[in-house]
Amino acid sequence: MKTKPKLFTLSGSTRKNSSNEKLLRAIASEYANEISFENFDLESLPYFSAGLNPDEMPVSVITFLSEIRAADAVLICSPEYVFSLPGILKNALEWTVSETVFSFKPFAFIILSASGIKAFESLDLIMSTLLQEEIPTELKLLISGGQGKFDENGRFTDLKTEAAVFKLINTLTISLKKNLR
Numbered sequence: 001m002k003t004k005p006k007l008f009t010l011s012g013s014t015r016k017n018s019s020n021e022k023l024l025r026a027i028a029s030e031y032a033n034e035i036s037f038e039n040f041d042l043e044s045l046p047y048f049s050a051g052l053n054p055d056e057m058p059v060s061v062i063t064f065l066s067e068i069r070a071a072d073a074v075l076i077c078s079p080e081y082v083f084s085l086p087g088i089l090k091n092a093l094e095w096t097v098s099e100t101v102f103s104f105k106p107f108a109f110i111i112l113s114a115s116g117i118k119a120f121e122s123l124d125l126i127m128s129t130l131l132q133e134e135i136p137t138e139l140k141l142l143i144s145g146g147q148g149k150f151d152e153n154g155r156f157t158d159l160k161t162e163a164a165v166f167k168l169i170n171t172l173t174i175s176l177k178k179n180l181r
Helices: 019-030 059-070 087-094 117-131 159-180
Strands: 006-011 036-039 073-078 107-113 140-144
Touching (some): 019 036, 019 073, 019 107, 019 159, 087 117
Parallel strands (some): 006 036, 006 073
């Protein structure tokens, strides 16, 4: 039996049962037969420290980087906090700056927040830098007004949002499968 491609996911929200967590669960549920999902808990990472030698790297950071390397693609879902990315997500991305863990790896992101425009622009810039290439428009999505997009069980209540999310994931899946050849 062929193993399913692995999608590494990150939620920029630390709030339990947040809209971003619900979104990741909805995606994982819809694509469970096609893709293996690996979510990482960003709260396990210490504050970024640029001066560390490789042998001083915290175990959680080594695990984080290894899991990204082992993935076939990466998806980030995040809210916007005070017109920017949540600090916990920015901290995680800073741990990857001197690494090439995102190189040649299909990548997509979704900003799900009340507004989200500044977080969208910020994550686009940061990830384009880390990937060393522009992120295609069809692999990034801004969903404003996220609170009303899901019911209490995490199911989509907004069909337009559901269609946009699944279009992005379908595009990422195509890119992921091409990359595996």
